[in-house]
Amino acid sequence: MPLRPWLAIAFVAAAALIQQSLSALNCDVSWLITIAERLLDGARLYRDIEEVNPPASVLLYVPAVALAQALGLRPEALTVAMVAVLALLSVRHARRILPPLPARATLVSAACAFILLILPADLFAQREHIALLAGLPMLAVIVSRSLALPVRAADARSAGIAGGIMVVIKPHLILALALPALWSALRRRSLDAARAPEWITLALVCAGYLLLVLLAFPEYFTHMLPLLRLVYLPGRDSWHHLLTGTMVTIPATAAVLTFWLARARPSEPAIVALLAAAGFALAGLVQGKGYLNHGYPAVASALLAITLELARPGKARAFGALCAATLALFATYSYARVPQPTALRDAVQRLGPSHPKLIGVSFDFSLGHPLTRWVDGTWVGTRGNQWATGNAWQQLESPALSPAARRAYEQAERADAALLAADIIRYRPDIVLVDEVPGPTWIARHPPLARAMQRYRPGARVANITLWTPR
Template structure:
């Protein structure tokens, strides 16, 4: 266990927190500063995605330390609590516990790789005691009431994080009821606790975040959520294929040993996360991650009791999945350029559809994000869909999304006055295409290029106003070197 935790800490320090987590920390920080979610700062996910990181960011601000350390630390703390609850519910014998718990710890803390502290990792952590409870109920083993309620609360939180995760909690529960030939598990204290958490969350969104329902959801429905990968592409991904092989091996080995209950519970939860993967339709690593995590635990359950090559093959497959999760593309040269050119804590925006360009870069340079959205994702998704649309009303709605995104970008430039604007090649063409965007960036000059990205720096004192062409002149030496000189 100690080696697993030390390795996980070292890996997390090396990889850092990824795009989504960094962006959500920025959103949380803006909310703590008084911004209104879905109006002053916009996130594509429901409020729970932001609320999940709000306490950690608030604690980090109170202590005067970086939020990354607190967010990462919260994963280790919640994982430890979850494993303790699950072990208390399952009551494994000493040998099983000694063999399985380090494997569970490795799955929870090492397998996520670059997706560390993602919502899906938290969801698996919160759901683990619930799965142990479903198994205990199916085997008619007594469980203390407070443990059952705690497991139910964890399941409710997992569902609140992303509503499609209800399938991951629901399928094992239905199997338990079917095994017991009774409806009692559906109205047990843990089920009521989970339902109350979900209902309370829904009421909170209705009362305190109506903008999500009124303004955000229609935009997401018509644009972002409509962009989907084909089902075949989602299923045929190497990460998913490896996971399916592990799941099949788990079931075959469990059937051979004549003890399939635990494996069935874990694989049903994995299947529930698979349903969530198809519902979301994106195929991102973090969407695939919980399926693989539960499949590996399911396979470890029977294999750790076996001899031969089985455990070695499982270790190899799990290691392959963990390796794939560490393969991320960052922008180190661009980050270095921002540090060199910008001031100490630069105000930043991005003229690009890719969220990963500006994040985690903004937090890595101790910058301040002044845009309402994390990127031009609304323009990107609507532009992709408008070419496929045949209905005039549909085309008009998508064009409206594109126009509103452009107007919002211009307003953010004028209001936030970012020190630096990062643009990729399509972003530069987008700037040149629209005179109002070019005019808003008239005070910006070319400050450098790295990794295919162009850096524009604000130089208000030296630039003519009202220009209709995109910024192309080189910044003065004084402006270009202001960042390094200031430090």
């Protein structure tokens, strides 16, 4: 690729790094970095510290955390830098596989860099962000196979490795590769691609990961998965909210715009990008949580489709570019939602020691993360929040719940409270962050937790959060 497109990408990458320096990594990434630190300190995942996702979600951040510790840097900075480098490598890999870009290569490169580096905003370095970056070379291979273009075996295998990483991050995301691959097979009237090096390599990566989880993280299957099946997986957002959220509406709008620009005949790369967006959106609907990070890959893929179509010669480019830019800016704005609890941070620093030990009583995952890292503290809870109780309460609202299921959810709530009580007694946190919900009433309902909290008293209140300190 000529120099000018790479200069455009470098400019956008620099802007993305500036953007991230002015913000904070969101609660999920902050929590996963914390878990990675605990693992490197010798803790055992799903026993000493729990995460609702499979091990890949944590292992993604271990290299950045380990390198940060070796260099004496903050893991957040290394995480942002490594993801930015991954984006550049992914684009370079995909470009080597795809057919040559048209004359608008500089604008296309800048737009793609914006979608991959600026658009995520506060979702930067989320698992779905990394998964999309990992999946791009595989999508490029699918385009080339569909056009019957040659793909070097080394490129195919490396794309398969990256695609396998995407799938092990979240298995649902295989839909983003399956739909384009099915289209390619129908277009060529052949299933030969299923035996191609990239798919064989992808399958081997997934099989190797499964073996790793079985051998190194058996507690995920014996302890975590049964609990997730009981309380976490059944908790879904409403279909109305799912179908009217950005995960569906922006890709749908982008698809209409792409077909309009192409006069109903999009290019092969644009079709593959739209089918990938549909697969990502379906994966988000399968998960059913409606979180913004679940929708980012679908939005980004759909915007990539418009970008690829705008690069083709034709009319109505200006209007199409305006519509695409509006969609991209709207999505960027909607993703910039990491709370900045400066008042709570100031209260923690005022009441606690210089490196406080924190724990929380809340359904809000963002209460303690990234707050704990902002104050150079240590989160001493086995869990990041009371997600088990929160999801159990959601299921207990159903009048059709059987007595046996009701008892199981109530037991999950009691176990959640008992685990929190044990953490408080064992680690003696300097500050307990108590949210209004579930709040002191929930504490009083569980005797072990109430006894553990007898050592604490309310010290300050910030909005709906009460900071409890030792008596």
